[in-house]
Amino acid sequence: xxxxxxxxxxxxxxxxxxxxxxxxxxxxxxxxxxxxxxxxxxxxxxxxxxxxxxxxxxxxxxxxxxxxxxxxxxxxxxxxxxxxxxxxxxxxxxxxxxxxxxxxxxxxxxxxxxxxxxxxxxxxxxxxxxxxxxxxxxxxxxxxxxxxxxxxxxxxxxxxxxxxxxxxxxxxxxxxxx
Amino acid sequence: xxxxxxxxxxxxxxxxxxxxxxxxxxxxxxxxxxxxxxxxxxxxxxxxxxxxxxxxxxxxxxxxxxxxxxxxxxxxxxxxxxxxxxxxxxxxxxxxxxxxxxxxxxxxxxxxxxxxxxxxxxxxxxxxxxxxxxxxxxxxxxxxxxxxxxxxxxxxxxxxxxxxxxxxxxxxxxxxxxxxxxxxxxxxxxxxxxxxxxxxxxxxxxxxxxxxxxxxxxxxxxxxxxxxxxxxxxxxxxxxxxxxxxxxxxxxxxxxxxxxxxxxxxxxxxxxxxxxxxxxxxxxxxxxxxxxxxxxxxxxxxxxxxxxxxxxxxxxxxxxxxxxxxxxxxxxxxxxxxxxxxxxxxxxxxxxxxxxxxxxxxxxxxxxxxxxxxxxxxxxxxxxxxxxxxxxxxxxxxxxxxxxxxxxxxxxxxxxxxxxxxxxxxxxxx
Numbered sequence: 105x106x107x108x109x110x111x112x113x114x115x116x117x118x119x120x121x122x123x124x125x126x127x128x129x130x131x132x133x134x135x136x137x138x139x140x141x142x143x144x145x146x147x148x149x150x151x152x153x154x155x156x157x158x159x160x161x162x163x164x165x166x167x168x169x170x171x172x173x174x175x176x177x178x179x180x181x182x183x184x185x186x187x188x189x190x191x192x193x194x195x196x197x198x199x200x201x202x203x204x205x206x207x208x209x210x211x212x213x214x215x216x217x218x219x220x221x222x223x224x225x226x227x228x229x230x231x232x233x234x235x236x237x238x239x240x241x242x243x244x245x246x247x248x249x250x251x252x253x254x255x256x257x258x259x260x261x262x263x264x265x266x267x268x269x270x271x272x273x274x275x276x277x278x279x280x281x282x
Numbered sequence: 283x284x285x286x287x288x289x290x291x292x293x294x295x296x297x298x299x300x301x302x303x304x305x306x307x308x309x310x311x312x313x314x315x316x317x318x319x320x321x322x323x324x325x326x327x328x329x330x331x332x333x334x335x336x337x338x339x340x341x342x343x344x345x346x347x348x349x350x351x352x353x354x355x356x357x358x359x360x361x362x363x364x365x366x367x368x369x370x371x372x373x374x375x376x377x378x379x380x381x382x383x384x385x386x387x388x389x390x391x392x393x394x395x396x397x398x399x400x401x402x403x404x405x406x407x408x409x410x411x412x413x414x415x416x417x418x419x420x421x422x423x424x425x426x427x428x429x430x431x432x433x434x435x436x437x438x439x440x441x442x443x444x445x446x447x448x449x450x451x452x453x454x455x456x457x458x459x460x461x462x463x464x465x466x467x468x469x470x471x472x473x474x475x476x477x478x479x480x481x482x483x484x485x486x487x488x489x490x491x492x493x494x495x496x497x498x499x500x501x502x503x504x505x506x507x508x509x510x511x512x513x514x515x516x517x518x519x520x521x522x523x524x525x526x527x528x529x530x531x532x533x534x535x536x537x538x539x540x541x542x543x544x545x546x547x548x549x550x551x552x553x554x555x556x557x558x559x560x561x562x563x564x565x566x567x568x569x570x571x572x573x574x575x576x577x578x579x580x581x582x583x584x585x586x587x588x589x590x591x592x593x594x595x596x597x598x599x600x601x602x603x604x605x606x607x608x609x610x611x612x613x614x615x616x617x618x619x620x621x622x623x624x625x626x627x628x629x630x631x632x633x634x635x636x637x638x639x640x641x642x643x644x645x646x647x648x649x650x651x652x653x654x655x656x657x658x659x660x661x662x663x664x665x666x667x668x669x670x671x672x673x674x675x676x677x678x679x680x681x682x683x684x685x686x687x688x689x690x691x692x693x694x695x696x697x698x699x700x701x702x703x704x705x706x707x708x709x710x711x712x
Contacts, residue, residue: 182592182614210504220616220630220637220660221486221704222529222573223586223593225506226542226549229526230570252505253526257462257483 160204165279174200174209174277177235178270181218184230186238194235197277198242205245208281211235213253214260216269221255228253235275250280317356318442321384321409322346323369328393334400337424338392341402341431345390347470348435348448353669353687355438358384371405376412384409388438400424404434406441416441428472445622445667450708452663452672453477453487453496454683457701464498464511469665469672469707471683471696477511478518484509488706490532497521497539499528508541521554529573534709535580538600540564542572551585553600564602575618576600578709584608584618584627595629595642608642615640617661621668622709626688628652628662628671639673641688652690659684661703666710672696674703 154162163171174197177190186194201207213232215224232251240246259272325342327334349355363369366378371389379387390404405417418437420430429449436446448469456465456474462483467474478484480502487498496511506528508521521527525545532539537556542549551565551574565571569589576583577597584597592613598605609615614632621628627642637658642649653659657677664671669688674681681703683696696702 217658218632218635218637219614220573222542223570223588223614223616225526225528226544226570226572229544229549252501254483254501257485 160282165282168279168282174279176274176276179231179273181273184227184234186234194238195242198239198244201239201244204282206282207279208248210278210280211249211251212276212278213251214258214272214274214276215256216272217256217259218269219256224255225253228255231275317354318385319358319383320349320355320386320388321358321363321379321382322388323363325390325392328391332394334392334394337400337427340427341392342390344428344431345434348432349438352439354442354444358382374407376409379409398424400427402430406438428468445710447666450666452705452707453489454705455485455487455703464496486529486704488531489708491534491536493708493711497530497532499530531575533576533580534578540574540576540583542574564598573616573618575620577620578622578624584620586616595627619662619664621664622666623668628664630660630662639671652686661705663705663707665707672705672707674705
C-alpha cells in the first residue's frame with residue numbers, strides 16, 4: 105500500500121513537471137547531449153486541383169473580389185456604350201454569375217478626370233447601367249445587380265496619359281453576396 | 283455625427299454702433315465709375331502702454347486687403363503717406379491727403395478692454411469736402427479681430443451703395459486621405475471649419491437661402507444621397523431616397539431645391555418643396571440631365587443636358603417648361619453658376635481637353651474666358667456682389683481654391699495643403 109502511494113506521488117510529480125505527461129522526466133545529463141540528426145523524407149505533395157465550385161466555396165467575398173473573379177471593363181472617352189472588345193469579358197462575368205446564382209453584385213461606374221464632377225457622376229452611372237443591361241441581356245437576373253457611380257472620385261491610377269485615362273474609364277463588378 | 287460648434291454663433295457677440303452725434307452721409311456710386319481712391323493711415327492703440335499691436339495690425343491688414351480686393355476702392359499706396367505730414371486724428375490736414383490723390387480717408391483706433399475684449403472704432407472722411415462721412419464701433423473678443431475688420435469693410439461697401447461681401451463665407455470640400463468632408467471658411471481663406479465627419483465621400487455642398495443650412499451629396503449610405511446640415515443645431519438630416527441623388531441647389535428666394543436624381547432610371551432634374559415635401563420631375567429626356575442651378579429670382583433653372591449628343595447648358599422655367607439651349611459652340615459644358623444680378627452664367631467648358639471657366643452674358647450673348655493655360659479649372663461660384671468668383675484648379679498640382687475677378691483679373695490662391703475643391707460662395711441673405 106505504502107509503495108503504491110509512493111508511486112502515485114512520484115507519478116503525479118512527473119506529470120506536474122512534464123506538461124503533457126507523455127514523456128518521462130529525465131535528469132539533465134552532465135555532459136553535452138548527443139545531437140541526433142533528424143531527417144525526413146522530402147515529400148512532394150501535389151496540390152489538389154480545386155474545381156471552380158470548390159474555389160467559390162472556400163474563398164471569402166473579399167478574396168473573390170481581390171482576385172478579380174469578375175473582370176472590369178473599360179469605356180471610350182465620354183461614352184457609355186459597351187465596347188466590342190469588352191463584350192467577351194461581360195460574357196465571362198455573366199457565365200460566372202449564372203453558375204453561382206446566389207451571387208449578388210454591385211457595379212461601380214467610374215470616369216477619367218477629363219470631365220466635371222457633376223456630369224461624371226451621371227456618366228459613370230450610365231456606364232454601370234450599360235454593364236447591368238448587358239449582363240441582363242445574357243440572362244443574369246438584373247435584380248441581383250445594384251449600381252453606383254463614383255464619377256471621377258475614385259481613379260484607379262493617377263497618370264495623366266491616355267493609358268491611365270483608359271484604365272480609369274471603367275465599370276467594376278464587386279461581389280457583395282455569395 | 284459629431285456636432286460642430288460653428289464660429290458663426292460667435293458673431294452674435296459682436297455689436298456695432300453708429301457714432302453718436304455725427305451726421306452720416308451715404309454716397310451712391312454708379313456702374314462703370316472708376317474705383318474710389320482711399321487712404322488709410324496706420325491705426326492707433328488708445329492706450330499705448332497695453333499690448334495689442336498685433337491685433338491693430340491684423341485689423342489694419344485685413345481691412346486693407348478687403349478694400350483692395352473690392353474693385354470698388356483703390357488704396358492709395360502707403361509709400362505716398364511719407365510725403366505728407368503725419369496723420370493726426372484731432373487735426374486732419376485734408377489738403378495733404380488731397381495732394382496724394384486720396385478722395386476718402388479712413389482712420390481707426392483700437393481699445394483693449396477687460397476680459398480680452400477689444401473695441402475697434404473707425405471713421406471715414408471725405409477729403410475734398412473736409413468732412414466726416416460715417417463711423418462705426420465694433421466690440422468683441424480679440425480672436426474675432428479679422429471678423430471685425432471684415433465688418434468694417436462691409437460697412438464701407440454699404441455706404442457706397444455696394445453689396446457687403448467680406449463677412450461672407452465659402453463652403454467647400456477638403457480631402458484628407460481617402461476621406462472627403464465639407465468645410466466652411468471666410469471668403470479670404472481664413473478660419474476653415476470642418477462640418478461633416480463621415481468616413482465617406484461628402485461633396486457638392488450648397489447654401490440654403492437663409493445661409494443657415496448646407497445641402498450636400500454624400501456616399502455614406504453607398505449611393506449618392508442628399509443630406510442637410512444645420513449650422514446652428516449641428517444636426518444632419520437625410521433628404522432623398524431612391525436612385526442616386528446629387529448636385530442639389532437651394533433656391534435663393536424660397537424653400538425649394540433642385541437636384542439630379544436617377545429614381546426614374548435616368549438622370550433627371552427634380553424640384554422639391556422643403557416645406558410640403560412635394561417633389562416634381564422637371565426634365566423628361568432619355569439623355570443625361572444634371573447640375574441644376576437657380577436663377578437669382580428663382581424663376582428659372584440653368585442645367586446641363588446631353589440631349590443633343592454632348593453636355594450643353596440649357597435654361598428652363600422653374601416649372602420645367604420653355605427649355606432653351608444656351609451654349610452653341612464647344613462639346614462639353616457643365617457646372618453653371620448664375621451671377622447675383624441674373625445677367626451672367628459662369629460655367630466650365632472643355633475645349634481641346636482644357637477645362638476653363640467661361641462667363642456667358644445672357645443679354646449680349648457674348649462669352650468671355652476667365653482662366654487660361656493653367657491646369658484644369660472647375661466649379662465656379664459667384665461672390666455675393668457678383669464682382670468675383672471662386673473656383674477650383676489643379677494649376678499648382680493638387681486641386682486648390684482660387685479667387686478671380688469677373689473680368690479674369692487678380693487670380694489669387696485661397697487654400698493650400700490637402701486637396702480643396704467644389705466651392706460655393708454664400709449668397710446675400712434674403
